[in-house]
Amino acid sequence: xxxxxxxxxxxxxxxxxxxxxxxxxxxxxxxxxxxxxxxxxxxxxxxxxxxxxxxxxxxxxxxxxxxxxxxxxxxxxxxxxxxxxxxxxxxxxxxxxxxxxxxxxxxxxxxxxxxxxxxxxxxxxxxxxxxxxxxxxxxxxxxxxxxxxxxxxxxxxxxxxxxxxxxxxxxxxxxxxxxxxxxxxxxxxxxxxxxxxxxxxxxxxxxxxxxxxxxxxxxxxxxxxxxxxxxxxxxxxxxxxxxxxxxxxxxxxxxxxxxxxxxxxxxxxxxxxxxxxxxxxxxxxxxxxxxxxxxxxxxxxxxxxxxxxxx
Amino acid sequence: xxxxxxxxxxxxxxxxxxxxxxxxxxxxxxxxxxxxxxxxxxxxxxxxxxxxxxxxxxxxxxxxxxxxxxxxxxxxxxxxxxxxxxxxxxxxxxxxxxxxxxxxxxxxxxxxxxxxxxxxxxxxxxxxxxxxxxxxxxxxxxxxxxxxxxxxxxxxxxxxxxxxxxxxxxxxxxxxxxxxxxxxxxxxxxxxxxxxxxxxxxxxxxxxxxxxxxxxxxxxxxxxxxxxxxxxxxxxxxxxxxxxxxxxxxxxxxxxxxxxxxxxxxxx
Amino acid sequence: xxxxxxxxxxxxxxxxxxxxxxxxxxxxxxxxxxxxxxxxxxxxxxxxxxxxxxxxxxxxxxxxxxxxxxxxxxxxxxxxxxxxxxxxxxxxxxxxxxxxxxxxxxxxxxxxxxxxxxxxxxxxxxxxxxxxxxxxxxxxxxxxxxxxxxxxxxxxxxxxxxxxxxxxxxxxxxxxxxxxxxxxxxxxxxxxxxxxxxxxxxxxxxxxxxxxxxxxxxxxxxxxxxxxxxxxxxxxxxxxxxxxxxxxxxxxxxxxxxxxxxxxxxxxxxxxxxxxxxxxxxxxxxxxxxxxxxxxxxxxxxxxxxxxxxxxxxxxxxxxxxxxxxxxxxxxxxxxxxxxxxxxxxxxxxxxxxxxxxxxxxxxxxxxxxxxxxxxxxxxxxxxxxxxxxxxxxxxxxxxxxxxxxxxxx
Numbered sequence: 001x002x003x004x005x006x007x008x009x010x011x012x013x014x015x016x017x018x019x020x021x022x023x024x025x026x027x028x029x030x031x032x033x034x035x036x037x038x039x040x041x042x043x044x045x046x047x048x049x050x051x052x053x054x055x056x057x058x059x060x061x062x063x064x065x066x067x068x069x070x071x072x073x074x075x076x077x078x079x080x081x082x083x084x085x086x087x088x089x090x091x092x093x094x095x096x097x098x099x100x101x102x103x104x105x106x107x108x109x110x111x112x113x114x115x116x117x118x119x120x121x122x123x124x125x126x127x128x129x130x131x132x133x134x135x136x137x138x139x140x141x142x143x144x145x146x147x148x149x150x151x152x153x154x155x156x157x158x159x160x161x162x163x164x165x166x167x168x169x170x171x172x173x174x175x176x177x178x179x180x181x182x183x184x185x186x187x188x189x190x191x192x193x194x195x196x197x198x199x200x201x202x203x204x205x206x207x208x209x210x211x212x213x214x215x216x217x218x219x220x221x222x223x224x225x226x227x228x229x230x231x232x233x234x235x236x237x238x239x240x241x242x243x244x245x246x247x248x249x250x251x252x253x254x255x256x257x258x259x260x261x262x263x264x265x266x267x268x269x270x271x272x273x274x275x276x277x278x279x280x281x282x283x284x285x286x287x288x289x290x291x292x293x294x295x296x297x298x299x300x301x302x303x304x305x306x307x308x309x310x311x
Numbered sequence: 312x313x314x315x316x317x318x319x320x321x322x323x324x325x326x327x328x329x330x331x332x333x334x335x336x337x338x339x340x341x342x343x344x345x346x347x348x349x350x351x352x353x354x355x356x357x358x359x360x361x362x363x364x365x366x367x368x369x370x371x372x373x374x375x376x377x378x379x380x381x382x383x384x385x386x387x388x389x390x391x392x393x394x395x396x397x398x399x400x401x402x403x404x405x406x407x408x409x410x411x412x413x414x415x416x417x418x419x420x421x422x423x424x425x426x427x428x429x430x431x432x433x434x435x436x437x438x439x440x441x442x443x444x445x446x447x448x449x450x451x452x453x454x455x456x457x458x459x460x461x462x463x464x465x466x467x468x469x470x471x472x473x474x475x476x477x478x479x480x481x482x483x484x485x486x487x488x489x490x491x492x493x494x495x496x497x498x499x500x501x502x503x504x505x506x507x508x509x510x511x512x513x514x515x516x517x518x519x520x521x522x523x524x525x526x527x528x529x530x531x532x533x534x535x536x537x538x539x540x541x542x543x544x545x546x547x548x549x550x551x552x553x554x555x556x557x558x559x560x561x562x563x564x565x566x567x568x569x570x571x572x573x574x575x576x577x578x579x
Numbered sequence: 580x581x582x583x584x585x586x587x588x589x590x591x592x593x594x595x596x597x598x599x600x601x602x603x604x605x606x607x608x609x610x611x612x613x614x615x616x617x618x619x620x621x622x623x624x625x626x627x628x629x630x631x632x633x634x635x636x637x638x639x640x641x642x643x644x645x646x647x648x649x650x651x652x653x654x655x656x657x658x659x660x661x662x663x664x665x666x667x668x669x670x671x672x673x674x675x676x677x678x679x680x681x682x683x684x685x686x687x688x689x690x691x692x693x694x695x696x697x698x699x700x701x702x703x704x705x706x707x708x709x710x711x712x713x714x715x716x717x718x719x720x721x722x723x724x725x726x727x728x729x730x731x732x733x734x735x736x737x738x739x740x741x742x743x744x745x746x747x748x749x750x751x752x753x754x755x756x757x758x759x760x761x762x763x764x765x766x767x768x769x770x771x772x773x774x775x776x777x778x779x780x781x782x783x784x785x786x787x788x789x790x791x792x793x794x795x796x797x798x799x800x801x802x803x804x805x806x807x808x809x810x811x812x813x814x815x816x817x818x819x820x821x822x823x824x825x826x827x828x829x830x831x832x833x834x835x836x837x838x839x840x841x842x843x844x845x846x847x848x849x850x851x852x853x854x855x856x857x858x859x860x861x862x863x864x865x866x867x868x869x870x871x872x873x874x875x876x877x878x879x880x881x882x883x884x885x886x887x888x889x890x891x892x893x894x895x896x897x898x899x900x901x902x903x904x905x906x907x908x909x910x911x912x913x914x915x916x917x918x919x920x921x922x923x924x925x926x927x928x929x930x931x932x933x934x935x936x937x938x939x940x941x942x943x944x945x946x947x948x949x950x951x952x953x954x955x956x957x958x959x960x961x962x963x964x965x966x967x968x969x970x971x972x973x974x975x976x977x978x979x980x981x982x983x984x985x986x987x988x989x
Contacts, residue, residue, distance in 0.1 A: 116922060119922025120923060123920050125916075129916075131907070241861075293738055364819075364820075393821070394820055402817065404809075423799070423835070440803075
C-alpha cells in the first residue's frame, strides 16, 4: 500500500468538517430512535429539504446570488441556516404526520414503520427530481460567501466555510444540550426515551413529544443541509442520500439513541472515511465507511457508547 | 436411578452483580425437583445456565455424564433438555399444532435438500411429526385448538401449549419456569396432574414455582436459592422447617408474598 | 383497492378460482408454465386488446419489459424468503444479482482481449458458478451480521450493496465503471443461440427458473426449514430453546434468498451482453423490497405480483398516456415517487400487501400492539399486559437479565 502522507493534514481537516456535518444529521436519527425505538429511514429526505428550501428562498425568490461581506454576510448566513432548519423541521413534522402517526394508531409491526418511512423518503426525493421542481441535475447554490483562507493547522488550510461549520455545529450542540436537559420538552423527551408507559402515566403527551422530537431532529438536519450546500456549492435532489446513510451509520456507530454517541460516531466516521483516502485513494472512501460499521457492530453490538438515552 | 443433572459450583457474574454463587445440586432420574426462592434469588438465571442461554462464569453443569456448559441452546435440546418460559414465549402467529411441530422438528433430520426435493425421509417425518404433535396436543388437552393461533388461546392453555411444545423435543429433563403463574385454582389442579403424568411417563422435571402449595405438593426434593446462594436442599418437609429458609422468605420484603403463601400452606 | 378486494362477490370468485387452482395439484405448475409462455407470445404479437393492459406491451419493447419483469420476479421470490419468511430486513439484496452477473462475465468469453477472466467457459457452465458465488456471498453477508437486530441489519445490508457496487466500479478486473461488454448468449439445442428478438429468454430461461424457484420455496415453506424460519421470525429466543439452530437457519435464509438472484444475475448478463455498475444502483435493492412488500410479505404469489406491478405498471402507464411524462412526472423516476406513496398506503391500510400470506395477514392486520409500545391513547390494560411471545415492557422476572442478543426486540 502506498500512502500519500502529504495528504494527512488536509484529509484530517476535511474529515473533521464532514464529521461535524454527519454528527448534526446523526442527531436526527438518534433522537427519533430515542423516543420511537425506530430508525427514521426518511431522514435523508428531511435533510435534503433544508438545503433545497434555502436554495429556493435565497437564490430564486430573493435572487441573492452575489457574495456578501461583513454584517450582510452574517445576516444572510443566519438566514440560510434558519430557512434550512425550519424547512427541514416542517418536513419532518409532515413526515411524522403522514408516515408514522397512522401506523402508530394502528399498532403496526416494526417492519411496517421502516417500509413506510422508506416510502416517504422516496416520495419526497423523487418528487424533487421532477422537472417542475429541481429537475434531475445539480443546481448551483447561491454564492453568498466567497471562500477565503481563515487559518492554517497541521500545515493545511481551514477556510472561512470550515470555520462556519465548526462554529455552527458547536452552537447547535450547546443549544440541544440545554434543550434536552433544561426545558420541559427536553424532560418529556427523556422521559419518553426511558419508559413510554411511565411517561404516559405521568401525563406526558406522547404525540406532542414525538412531533417535537421530529421537529428538533429535522431542524438540526436542515442546518446541516444548509452548511453542506454552502460547502459544496450546489443542491441536487438526491443530495440527502449519501450524507443520510453516513450519518445513519455514524449514529449506529456511536450507539443509536445516544446523543453523545451521535457526535462521536459522526466525527469518527468523517475522519476514518477521509483518512482512508491517504492510503487507499479517493474511490474507496465509501467502501471503507460501509465496512467500518459491521466490523464495529460485531465488536460492540450496540455501538461505541451503547444505547443509553438522553444527555 | 442415577443422577441425571449435576450442577457443580455454578457461578454467574453480570458485571459487578453475582447472580449465582457456587450453587450445587443434583437431580435424580425420574423425580420432580423444585427450585424455589424469593424474587431475585437467581432461579431463572440457573435455568438459563442449564439451557445454554448463559455460559456460567464458573462451575459446570453435567447432564447424563456429559458436560453441557458452553453448548448452544439447540445443542442442549438435542442432548435432551427442554424448557418453558416464565413469561410465555410461544410463536404467537403459528397455530397450536405448528408450535408443537417446531418442537417435534428438533428430533427430525430433514435438511434443506431433503425439504426441497421432498425426500422420502422428509415425507415420513412430516407425516409422523404431525401425528406426534397431535398426540401431544391431546396429551395436554388442547386437541380442539390445534388450528387456532397460539396467541388466541387462553392464558392457561398457552401455558399447557408451551409444555406440549417442549415435550415435542423429546426431553429426558423438562424445565418448567413457573408454570402455575397466573393460573386459577382449577387450572392449577389440572397442571399438577399434568406434571405428575409427565413424570410418570419417564421424564424428569425441574420446576421453578412461586406457589408453595404447588411446589411443595409436587416436588420429591427441592433446593432453595436466596441471593444466588443455595441455602437449603432436601425433602420439602425438611426444607420447610429450615430456619434459613423461613428467614429468607420472611426477612426480606420481596419474599413477603411467597412467605404468606407458605404460611397458608403450613396452616393447611 | 382494499375495498375492492373485500367485495363479497369478488371474494367468492377469487376463492373459487383458488379452490380450482389448488385442486389441480402439481399439474398447476404445468398450467402456469403454459400460461406464462402462451400469454407473452400473444402479447408480443399485439393480439391482446388494450383493456387487458398487457395489450400495451407489444413487439420488441414488450419482450424487453417482459424480460425485466421475469428477472425481477426471481429477485422478489428470493428476497421474500429473507424478509417475508425469516424476517430479516435486507436492503441490499441486488448485490447478489450483481455478483451473479459479474461472475458470469468473468467466466465467459466477454470483453476485449485484455479483459480479465478466471476461465473462459461455455455460458451454460457459468450458470452453476454464478449460483454458487451468489450463495457464498449469502454466507459471507449472513455470518457476520447474524447477531445484529432488525434495524442494524437493514443498514449493514444496504452498505453491502454499496460495497459490492463500488468494488465493481473500482476494480480493474471488472473494467471499472465502463463495465464489461460482449458476454456471449447461450444457445439452446432447439432454437440455436438465444438472440434478442422474440421471447426466447422468457420461455427458455425465465419461466423454468421462476417455476423451479416457486416449487423450491413452496417446498421449503411447508417443511421443517420453513417452520424454523417462521419460528425465528416470531421469537428468536423461544426458537433457540426449542432446538432451532439460529445461526444456521439465518445463514440458510440468506443463501436460499441469494440463490434465485444468482440465477437472475446470470440470465441478466447473458441476455444483455453488457453489465456495468451503473446497471445496479442502490435504488434497485429498495425497489425489490417495494415489490415484495406491495405484493405481500411472505406470500409467494404476492412476490410475483409485486414484481410484475413494479416493472410493468409504469411502462403500461407510459404507453397508455403516450408520452414520457404524466402530469409533469417523468415515468422512469416519477414512478418511484408514486411507489413511495403506495408503500405508505399499503403499510397503513393493507400491511399484509395485496396478496397477503395467510399467516402474515393475521399477524399484520390485527392490532398486535406487540412491537410498538407507544399508542395514541393512554396505556390501557390490554396493552400493558405484555402480549404473548413478546418481550414485556416491564420484566417482572425474578432474575437479572443480562444483555443478550436474545432479549432484544426484533
